[in-house]
Amino acid sequence: MKKWSVPVFILLLALLPVVPGVPEFWINQLNAIGIASLVVIGLVVLTGVGGLTSFGQATFVGIGAYATAWLSATMDGSPWLGLVLGIALTLLLAFMLAQITLRLSGHYLSLATIAVCLIFYYLYGNMPFLGRHDGIPGIPPISLFGYSLLQAQSIYYLIWLAVLLAAWTAINLLDSRTGRAIRALKNGEKMAASFGVHTFHYKVIAFVYAAVLAGLAGWLYAHEQRAVSPSTFGINYGIEYLFMMVVGSVSSVWGGIFGAAVILILKDQIQDIAPRLLDTSTNFELIVFGVLVVLVLHHAREGLWPIVSRIFSGRRDDRQVAGGTATQWWNQAAALAKADRPQAGRPLLQVQQLRKEFGGLVAVNDISFSVAAGQIVGLIGPNGAGKSTTFNLITGVLPLTRGSIIYCDKPLQAVSAEDIARLGIARTFQHTQLLPQMSVLENVALGAHLRRSAGAIRSILRLDRHDEAALLREAAVQLERVGLGDCMFELAGNLSLGKQRIVEVARALALDPALLLLDEPAAGLRYMEKQELAAVLSGLRDEGMSILLVEHDMDFVMKLTSHLVVMDFGTKIAEGTPAQIQQNDKVLQAYLGGIDDDVIIDETAANAGENIEVRA
Numbered sequence: 001m002k003k004w005s006v007p008v009f010i011l012l013l014a015l016l017p018v019v020p021g022v023p024e025f026w027i028n029q030l031n032a033i034g035i036a037s038l039v040v041i042g043l044v045v046l047t048g049v050g051g052l053t054s055f056g057q058a059t060f061v062g063i064g065a066y067a068t069a070w071l072s073a074t075m076d077g078s079p080w081l082g083l084v085l086g087i088a089l090t091l092l093l094a095f096m097l098a099q100i101t102l103r104l105s106g107h108y109l110s111l112a113t114i115a116v117c118l119i120f121y122y123l124y125g126n127m128p129f130l131g132r133h134d135g136i137p138g139i140p141p142i143s144l145f146g147y148s149l150l151q152a153q154s155i156y157y158l159i160w161l162a163v164l165l166a167a168w169t170a171i172n173l174l175d176s177r178t179g180r181a182i183r184a185l186k187n188g189e190k191m192a193a194s195f196g197v198h199t200f201h202y203k204v205i206a207f208v209y210a211a212v213l214a215g216l217a218g219w220l221y222a223h224e225q226r227a228v229s230p231s232t233f234g235i236n237y238g239i240e241y242l243f244m245m246v247v248g249s250v251s252s253v254w255g256g257i258f259g260a261a262v263i264l265i266l267k268d269q270i271q272d273i274a275p276r277l278l279d280t281s282t283n284f285e286l287i288v289f290g291v292l293v294v295l296v297l298h299h300a301r302e303g304l305w306p307i308v309s310r311i312f313s314g315r316r317d318d319r320q321v322a323g324g325t326a327t328q329w330w331n332q333a334a335a336l337a338k339a340d341r342p343q344a345g346r347p348l349l350q351v352q353q354l355r356k357e358f359g360g361l362v363a364v365n366d367i368s369f370s371v372a373a374g375q376i377v378g379l380i381g382p383n384g385a386g387k388s389t390t391f392n393l394i395t396g397v398l399p400l401t402r403g404s405i406i407y408c409d410k411p412l413q414a415v416s417a418e419d420i421a422r423l424g425i426a427r428t429f430q431h432t433q434l435l436p437q438m439s440v441l442e443n444v445a446l447g448a449h450l451r452r453s454a455g456a457i458r459s460i461l462r463l464d465r466h467d468e469a470a471l472l473r474e475a476a477v478q479l480e481r482v483g484l485g486d487c488m489f490e491l492a493g494n495l496s497l498g499k500q501r502i503v504e505v506a507r508a509l510a511l512d513p514a515l516l517l518l519d520e521p522a523a524g525l526r527y528m529e530k531q532e533l534a535a536v537l538s539g540l541r542d543e544g545m546s547i548l549l550v551e552h553d554m555d556f557v558m559k560l561t562s563h564l565v566v567m568d569f570g571t572k573i574a575e576g577t578p579a580q581i582q583q584n585d586k587v588l589q590a591y592l593g594g595i596d597d598d599v600i601i602d603e604t605a606a607n608a609g610e611n612i613e614v615r616a
């Protein structure tokens with residue numbers, strides 16, 4: 001969006017109620033849009049960005065609404081106390097539900113939120129003190145500095161102030177260390193864990209944040225409508241909030257508000273027009289919403305907001321703008337502290353009698369090798385040799401059957417991927433795992449996650465800038481180090497595969513690792529891209545970085561490593577310097593399937609390691 005669009009939007013909102021001739025109906029409609037927007041902003045963070053689908057947000061709206069209704073209408077309490085009670089109950093319930101539901105993944109989580117919504121709907125409708133199905137009428141208006149917000153025009157300002165504050169907090173949250181972790185939940189949970197991101201913690205943050213916004217919406221709703229009943233907190237409303245997000249935007253806070261407006265205006269128009277046209281009171285809006293959502297999912301997966309936003313600004317969407325126009329405000333930040341490095345030559349990683357069985361298949365058969373500080377060790381072997389399995393055992397992705405992995409005198413076999421990162425081991429992935437909708441800079445900053453501690457509250461209130469500057473500066477330093485300084489504001493998904501692999505190296509370096517694990521970094525790269533990657537890794541070798549490299553491309557491996565471990569059918573068949581390995585009969589047999597008398601090997605090329613190129 002253009003810079004002026006937010007101030008203009010705020011100005012229009014502020015002036016609308018005082019413009020002569022504006023019908024009261026418009027104000028009521030805008031109040032409803034504002035209240036729904038609060039819920040949808042939470043859903044954008046939770047579902048659109050975090051990938052955790054909740055059908056149950058109406059439950060939290062109900063908690064906020066019923067808490068204040070009960071306190072202010074039946075106990076004569078202040079609506080402001082009602083707000084405190086509503087938010088406290090929402091926080092408590094959301095936190096408890098998060099512990100149960102967020103351990104479920106995929107559609108199980110969605111089903112759990114549906115179940116919760118149904119349970120609360122029946123509780124609201126059957127609790128005598130909540131007025132059963134009749135609900136609670138006679139809720140007093142909110143008073144502010146002795147002024148009663150009785151009219152639609154007066155509560156309008158409170159509602160939209162809440163929406164703007166919610167939008168500000170959500171944008172702050174997403175544009176932070178916490179936000180990067182939440183964004184990684186959707187398609188990069190395992191990747192994030194391998195950089196020390198405690199993913200469950202961030203799921204809870206997103207869930208509780210969205211619930212609190214829904215609870216706040218419920219409080220405003222109760223005092224705007226002056227009555228509550230269970231029907232507005234049922235599962236159909238939970239689904240409607242999701243529709244608003246899908247139609248508006250799955251990643252933009254402003255798009256969420258837009259989606260709420262589209263759905264509520266459409267609903268109102270259909271409810272007005274359909275009975276006149278068709279002489280029936282059937283809920284046609286549900287049919288129209290269903291069709292609209294299917295069309296949006298087919299033709300505009302990101303929602304309608306990017307299209308609208310593009311029309312007004314000429315840019316793709318506001319997330320791209322966030323990266324694209326960023327000034328290097330973080331340039332002056334102090335450099336992050338570096339961990340002490342083990343002395344060169346000291347044993348860093350020792351793999352002893354490592355074994356992995358998949359049922360009857362022995363994928364890794366009691367292999368042992370070690371990596372010393374400052375050494376680059378290559379782990380090679382034909383397809384199916386067990387290299388990736390070994391890599392996954394070391395990085396904590398797979399549990400081992402037996403054996404031991406010692407890193408700096410600490411056993412790693414029972415350590416999670418998250419804690420392995422804390423010990424200073426960073427990795428890249430065989431299939432690149434960047435977050436394509438995030439800028440290159442932010443992707444790399446995710447690698448430095450553990451090196452700063454700013455949490456959700458500081459992020460929401462924008463008190464995290466010191467930490468954020470340090471993380472972004474570190475990301476920029478690592479990108480310059482690997483030669484990609486000029487790509488930092490591009491979306492990661494726009495880069496070529498070769499550059500994406502180098503960005504992965506930069507992200508791993510941002511962790512400040514003592515050991516770098518590279519899983520087939522040259523896979524799928526073109527010749528020139530391989531050359532660029534090789535230059536980056538040679539630079540790291542010259543700086544004394546310790547690396548374990550799993551790779552198929554022999555030319556690439558031979559030029560880079562000082563020591564090779566060769567596997568075949570899960571077993572270590574050879575170990576030694578590149579020159580020794582090139583002369584090793586077992587290795588040649590493993591790669592060429594036995595040396596046939598008819599086969600003539602070009603000695604010169606073999607010495608250069610060029611004729612043993614194998615691909616997965």
Ligand SMILES: Nc1ncnc2c1ncn2[C@@H]1O[C@H](COP(=O)(O)OP(=O)(O)OP(=O)(O)O)[C@@H](O)[C@H]1O
Pocket residue numbers: 358361362363381382383384385386387388389390616
């Ligand atoms: N999750 C799994 N379940 C069952 N078998 C597996 C699993 N993962 C790997 N394997 C098997 O273990 C053996 C070793 O596989 P692995 O992927 O480690 O080999 P690799 O050397 O990395 O091969 P490539 O170079 O083709 O990636 C193969 O026979 C493979 O089919």
